[in-house]
Amino acid sequence: MRDPPASDAMPERSVRAPTRGTVSVRPGAASDLPAVTEIYNHYVVHSPCTFDLTPLQPAERVAWWSEFRPTGRHRAFVAVQDDRVVGYALSHAFRPRPAYDTTIETSVYCAPDACGQGIGAALYARLFDALRDEDVELALAGFTLPNPGSEALHRRFGFRPVGVFHRCGRKFGRYWDVQWNERPMRAPAGTGAEKRG
């Protein structure tokens, strides 16, 4: 990830978390990769919400992180509280074939001690604000069942379930179901709110 030039940086969005300082949301920077990886690795080790099985090293994720840009479809935002990255949200390619380019997949992770404080919602609000004028038709998100927090968050942001893949991942010695969800990114035709003709 490249640090966005100051002119591209959008104003920070803030949310007041009950237990600690104010949380601000800003575009991710190259220097955030270790913190983002640390949050992710917690869930790699302790949760079926990701199907990675072994922790990742920041060094092996540099190319992946560099694909998120200050503009365009593929964005990364981080939530910062007391100078610590406590969560992040991403939009990235769904599948590599070019006809899929206008579809993105989104994901969001909060540090385990930062869940349930509105931080995931602040991250998604910022991410979807940033994507408002981009050429994106559809957002997809999948989560392992059960995950009531992720389910509530995605529902709140306009995702609707489209189906469940049953027993599609094996972790911790058992199989898990994954629910996929979609969110149209443009106003429906005929509402007068279309962004493009």
Ligand SMILES: CC(C)(COP(=O)(O)OP(=O)(O)OC[C@H]1O[C@@H](n2cnc3c(N)ncnc32)[C@H](O)[C@@H]1OP(=O)(O)O)[C@@H](O)C(=O)NCCC(=O)NCCS
């Ligand atoms: C899922 C996650 C990103 C949600 O972020 P969060 O900051 O905890 O959620 P928020 O506090 O912003 O709450 C968003 C909504 O989810 C609801 N929610 C949050 N945690 C919940 C829980 N454990 N059970 C039920 N609802 C929950 C909130 O009440 C709120 O609902 P509302 O909009 O109807 O008021 C976060 O909990 C997390 O990182 N979990 C572990 C990793 C993970 O599962 N990531 C998603 C992978 S797809």
